[in-house]
Amino acid sequence: xxxxxxxxxxxxxxxxxxxxxxxxxxxxxxxxxxxxxxxxxxxxxxxxxxxxxxxxxxxxxxxxxxxxxxxxxxxxxxxxxxxxxxxxxxxxxxxxxxxxxxxxxxxxxxxxxxxxxxxxxxxxxxxxxxxxxxxxxxxxxxxxxxxxxxxxxxxxxxxxxxxxxxxxxxxxxxxxxxxxxxxxxxxxxxxxxxxxxxxxxxxxxxxxxxxxxxxxxxxxxxxxxxxxxxxxxxxxxxxxxxxxxxxxxxxxxxxxxxxxxxxxxxxxxxxxxxxxxxxxxxxxxxxxxxxxxxxxxxxxxxxxxxxxxxxxxxxxxxxxxxxxxxxxxxxxxxxxxxxxxxxxxxxxxxxxx
Numbered sequence: 001x002x003x004x005x006x007x008x009x010x011x012x013x014x015x016x017x018x019x020x021x022x023x024x025x026x027x028x029x030x031x032x033x034x035x036x037x038x039x040x041x042x043x044x045x046x047x048x049x050x051x052x053x054x055x056x057x058x059x060x061x062x063x064x065x066x067x068x069x070x071x072x073x074x075x076x077x078x079x080x081x082x083x084x085x086x087x088x089x090x091x092x093x094x095x096x097x098x099x100x101x102x103x104x105x106x107x108x109x110x111x112x113x114x115x116x117x118x119x120x121x122x123x124x125x126x127x128x129x130x131x132x133x134x135x136x137x138x139x140x141x142x143x144x145x146x147x148x149x150x151x152x153x154x155x156x157x158x159x160x161x162x163x164x165x166x167x168x169x170x171x172x173x174x175x176x177x178x179x180x181x182x183x184x185x186x187x188x189x190x191x192x193x194x195x196x197x198x199x200x201x202x203x204x205x206x207x208x209x210x211x212x213x214x215x216x217x218x219x220x221x222x223x224x225x226x227x228x229x230x231x232x233x234x235x236x237x238x239x240x241x242x243x244x245x246x247x248x249x250x251x252x253x254x255x256x257x258x259x260x261x262x263x264x265x266x267x268x269x270x271x272x273x274x275x276x277x278x279x280x281x282x283x284x285x286x287x288x289x290x291x292x293x294x295x296x297x298x299x300x301x302x303x304x305x306x307x308x309x310x311x312x313x314x315x316x317x318x319x320x321x322x323x324x325x326x327x328x329x330x331x332x333x334x335x336x337x338x339x340x341x342x343x344x345x346x347x348x349x350x351x352x353x
Contacts, residue, residue: 042346046336047301048285049351052329055281055322059273063205063223067265068255069171069197075101076164078187086175092195094172101165101186110158117151124148173197196265201258203234205271206249214275215239221254223269232256232263282323288335289313289321298323299341301332301349308343 079101086098127144130136169175176194180186203223207215219236234256243250252273256263289311290297296313299306311326327333332349334341341347 042304042348043337043341044348044350045306045334045338045341047332047334047349047351050282050284050327050329050331050333052280052282055278055283057275057278057322059207059211059275061205061207061271061273063203063269063271065225065263065265065267065269066202066204067173067196067198068200068202069173070265071170071195073098073167073175073192073195074188074190075099075167075186075192076188077101077161079103079165079185081180081182081184081186084178084180084182086178086193088175088177088193090175092169092172092175094169096169098167098169098175099180099192100167103162103165106158106162106165110155110162113151113155113158117148117155120144120148120151167192169195171195171197173199198258198261198263198265201234201256201263201265203254203256203269203271204251205254205269205273206244206247206251207273209243209248209250211273211275212243212250215250215252215273219274221274222272223256225263225267225269228262230262278322282327282329283320284323284327284333285335286319286321288333288338290338298327299334299338299343300327301334301347304346304348306334306341306343306345306347 081099082102083100084098085100086092086096092098124144124147127136127141131138131141173195174197176196178193180190180192184190186192203221215236217236217239221234221236222231223234224231234254236252236254238253240251284298288298290299295310297308297310299308301307309326312324313321314324332351334347334349335352
């Protein structure tokens with residue numbers, strides 16, 4: 001009896017195990033089938049048909065605006081300022097006297113030097129007559145002649161020092177705020193004011209070395225400044241003869257008119273430098289480009305699957321990028337979901353017109 005019950009129990013356990021095995025096996029097959037179905041299901045993406053167009057290759061750069069000419073006004077001599085002949089913040093003309101340093105002592109020295117020069121000149125004249133009569137030696141005449149030349153030089157030196165007491169504008173421009181007053185004792189170290197010529201302005205900027213051969217003197221650039229929507233123009237007139245080793249850039253300078261005075265030195269400029277115009281160029285949306293360690297890649301649709309292609313992409317604008325190689329007209333370029341795509345992944349493309 002006990003043996004019979006044991007046999008029944010073993011049969012029931014074996015049957016239950018077999019049923020459990022079949023249930024688990026069928027469930028695994030269903031899950032594998034479901035996963036296989038999900039894997040084979042195509043991903044819906046958007047794309048565009050690649051077309052060629054004419055591309056105006058503009059390089060966006062940052063530059064600085066500088067005055068055409070600027071200088072700090074100093075006195076070359078020390079002394080008391082006896083007169084200031086300019087108004088702060090106004091335009092002055094080239095050669096205009098800006099201020100005068102008292103020269104009373106120099107003028108007294110000049111009168112003394114002129115008297116000595118006259119006496120030395122008379123001595124030289126007499127020595128010359130005596131030399132002709134052989135009453136003195138050539139050496140004595142040379143001494144008298146040297147004294148006269150020395151006094152002439154002394155007179156010229158004092159006249160030059162007196163001229164330096166009147167400080168003149170070296171060029172026409174706008175003069176800034178002054179730091180002296182009449183009666184100030186001034187030395188050459190004292191900054192009196194700054195003189196700036198803003199009728200024309202220089203725009204200085206640097207370009208990457210790979211574009212160095214495309215920049216030419218005489219080219220016209222566009223630039224703008226912060227706080228204004230106006231686009232200004234400038235003409236390139238100077239290019240640095242060598243690339244800076246530290247930055248691998250080439251410095252370029254352009255000049256622009258500023259007759260209305262709306263541009264100020266020291267501000268930043270957003271420069272657009274026109275490079276070569278490319279015909280039959282391929283320009284694609286920036287979001288289609290995937291950066292990778294070896295460069296840049298894109299995906300195109302190829303017989304219902306995503307195909308990975310390495311591209312040579314260069315100039316970037318606000319929303320697009322120029323592709324030099326890797327793509328051709330007629331390719332269907334995938335523009336969405338590219339970061340999660342894999343090569344040969346099944347896709348369904350919605351082409352944007």
